[in-house]
Amino acid sequence: MSVKLHFHGAARTVTGSCYLIETEQAKVLVDCGMFQGSRSMNQLNYRPFPFDVGTVHALVLTHAHIDHTGVVPKLTRHGFKNKIHCTNGTADLCAIMLPDSGHIQEMEVKQLNVRSARKGKPEVEPMYTLLDAMAALEQFEPHPYKEWFSPAAGIRMRFWNAGHLLGSSSIETEIEQEGGKPIRLLFSGDIGPDNMMLEPDPEGPTDWDYVVCESTYGGYDRFERSQDKRRELLAAELTEAAKRNGVLLIPSFAVERTQEVVTDIVMLMEQGRVPQAPLFIDSPLAGKATQIFRKHSTELENGSDLARAFNSPLVKTTESVEDSKALNRFTGFFIVVSASGMAEAGRIRHHLRNNLWKTSTTVLFVGYQAVGTLGAELKSGVSSVRIMGEDVKVAATIRSVEDYSGHADGPELVQWLQERKPIARNVFITHGEEERQINLARDAKDKIIAEDRIIRPALDEAYEISGPIARLVEQASQDMPRLEHALVAKPDWDNDYQGLLREVQETLDQAAGDKQRGVILRRLRRALSEDGTPPLPPPNIQRRRPGRRGFDEG
Numbered sequence: 215m216s217v218k219l220h221f222h223g224a225a226r227t228v229t230g231s232c233y234l235i236e237t238e239q240a241k242v243l244v245d246c247g248m249f250q251g252s253r254s255m256n257q258l259n260y261r262p263f264p265f266d267v268g269t270v271h272a273l274v275l276t277h278a279h280i281d282h283t284g285v286v287p288k289l290t291r292h293g294f295k296n297k298i299h300c301t302n303g304t305a306d307l308c309a310i311m312l313p314d315s316g317h318i319q320e321m322e323v324k325q326l327n328v329r330s331a332r333k334g335k336p337e338v339e340p341m342y343t344l345l346d347a348m349a350a351l352e353q354f355e356p357h358p359y360k361e362w363f364s365p366a367a368g369i370r371m372r373f374w375n376a377g378h379l380l381g382s383s384s385i386e387t388e389i390e391q392e393g394g395k396p397i398r399l400l401f402s403g404d405i406g407p408d409n410m411m412l413e414p415d416p417e418g419p420t421d422w423d424y425v426v427c428e429s430t431y432g433g434y435d436r437f438e439r440s441q442d443k444r445r446e447l448l449a450a451e452l453t454e455a456a457k458r459n460g461v462l463l464i465p466s467f468a469v470e471r472t473q474e475v476v477t478d479i480v481m482l483m484e485q486g487r488v489p490q491a492p493l494f495i496d497s498p499l500a501g502k503a504t505q506i507f508r509k510h511s512t513e514l515e516n517g518s519d520l521a522r523a524f525n526s527p528l529v530k531t532t533e534s535v536e537d538s539k540a541l542n543r544f545t546g547f548f549i550v551v552s553a554s555g556m557a558e559a560g561r562i563r564h565h566l567r568n569n570l571w572k573t574s575t576t577v578l579f580v581g582y583q584a585v586g587t588l589g590a591e592l593k594s595g596v597s598s599v600r601i602m603g604e605d606v607k608v609a610a611t612i613r614s615v616e617d618y619s620g621h622a623d624g625p626e627l628v629q630w631l632q633e634r635k636p637i638a639r640n641v642f643i644t645h646g647e648e649e650r651q652i653n654l655a656r657d658a659k660d661k662i663i664a665e666d667r668i669i670r671p672a673l674d675e676a677y678e679i680s681g682p683i684a685r686l687v688e689q690a691s692q693d694m695p696r697l698e699h700a701l702v703a704k705p706d707w708d709n710d711y712q713g714l715l716r717e718v719q720e721t722l723d724q725a726a727g728d729k730q731r732g733v734i735l736r737r738l739r740r741a742l743s744e745d746g747t748p749p750l751p752p753p754n755i756q757r758r759r760p761g762r763r764g765f766d767e768g
Contacts, residue, residue: 215392217680221671222264224645228584229281240366243273244401248284252586264674267293272365275300276403277382278307287342290350297355299365301373303381305356310502316347377406377416378620379470384418402427405622405630411474412514423639429646433653436623444617445478452488456547460574465562467555468500473507475580480523493529496538496552496561501531542568555581557588567601575610580618605719631662640684643670
């Protein structure tokens with residue numbers, strides 16, 4: 215019996231997790247996540263699915279993070295009517311995260327359509343709405359860890375705690391084979407590191423035919439610190455930020471990362487190891503998530519510490535947009551923890567726009583920053599960024615603490631794979647940028663499996679897995695690929711365009727006078743003409759209002 219495994223996301227990139235098991239009897243999706251990063255990556259979310267939605271018998275989720283679930287409401291909106299299987303923790307988190315995502319889709323499209331109307335461009339529709347997300351939740355069916363269920367004919371699965379997030383799981387899968395043993399396949403999901411504050415160490419069975427393994431930090435050794443050492447590092451960053459006497463902005467994923475960071479900050483303040491200061495959680499989603507973590511506190515490690523921290527008088531949660539805007543009136547040292555963790559959406563972008571140009575501001579990253587995101591730009595050391603159509607100088611101090619990562623590092627991934635042995639046929643390495651995947655393959659070869667049995671699938675490839683080893687049987691369309699390989703998890707034309715706009719603006723600002731600025735612009739027009747590109751239109755002879763930029767906001 216033919217069995218195919220399709221890789222429709224998280225293939226040589228971190229985000230967009232989506233795998234399809236296809237047998238002669240059934241089709242089962244594992245994850246349906248949102249792509250994040252450059253504009254080219256984001257556009258994948260709006261394109262048609264690379265499979266027939268109406269033929270999918272079930273969807274099974276590893277965990278609730280948006281890069282694993284964020285396109286589920288689009289799937290149901292386009293005709294998927296069957297069950298969505300997950301753990302209880304994942305179901306509870308999706309109940310707040312997917313409606314929040316739908317609300318963001320609506321708000322961002324509304325703002326885009328206002329700008330488009332001013333330019334005479336047609337309106338667009340959101341990928342899905344809040345109501346679409348609410349409707350999708352009706353199809354969820356939660357299961358306890360380690361309990362077998364059958365999502366479709368000939369396939370059975372069960373969840374094992376992956377130690378990454380409340381409800382996160384690796385998925386044990388058995389696919390029936392006529393006249394033989396079932397194919398045993400394990401989807402790692404996202405594997406958590408050692409010493410996470412709230413989650414136990416990951417677990418799972420042994421003896422597999424195939425393992426699909428994430429590689430977010432493949433080949434990278436973070437030299438894991440204990441919780442006490444992590445707090446020492448955080449204390450040093452807080453102390454330095456307090457000396458600058460300005461706002462400390464912490465872009466943070468609203469679910470689990472915020473709860474961990476806030477718990478540690480409050481503990482340090484209560485112990486007198488850092489200056490006490492108001493701590494604002496500027497994320498309604500984070501507030502809702504905290505209530506869910508309290509509900510599941512008996513399943514969490516250090517759940518009592520979390521509850522005590524969020525009852526502290528130092529911690530305030532903003533709800534309304536007006537409350538968020540009011541934070542701009544504060545002076546001196548205070549802390550704002552706000553989503554999103556990669557600074558790609560949400561209220562953190564407003565705080566960054568309002569504060570990046572101040573030398574008193576500190577921005578502290580506590581999570582992974584995908585290529586092409588605003589967070590990655592800031593970490594790279596750029597002198598200015600473009601936020602919501604506005605150029606903003608970066609005078610703030612940019613720092614990061616990697617100890618709060620929810621992902622296992624390279625040595626921990628190798629250890630996790632070793633604990634899954636024996637692996638008889640192949641290891642598929644996914645959910646990582648290409649360099650990380652290559653590094654994990656290097657570290658895993660021979661220790662885990664022979665080098666020629668390690669596969670790094672490309673986007674939309676499919677492998678026949680019913681034979682003695684996996685065999686490539688489908689590749690992305692060469693004529694019309696969903697995304698060219700050269701653009702997967704790499705900066706694209708839009709990143710270059712935004713950088714060019716900043717360089718042009720900085721050059722004009724530094725010019726000696728209007729005459730030199732005119733020379734610079736004429737050279738730009740000449741360069742475009744010599745390149746075979748139609749020249750820029752001549753400047754508008756009408757005088758622009760003072761302060762108005764002469765560049766499209768992109």
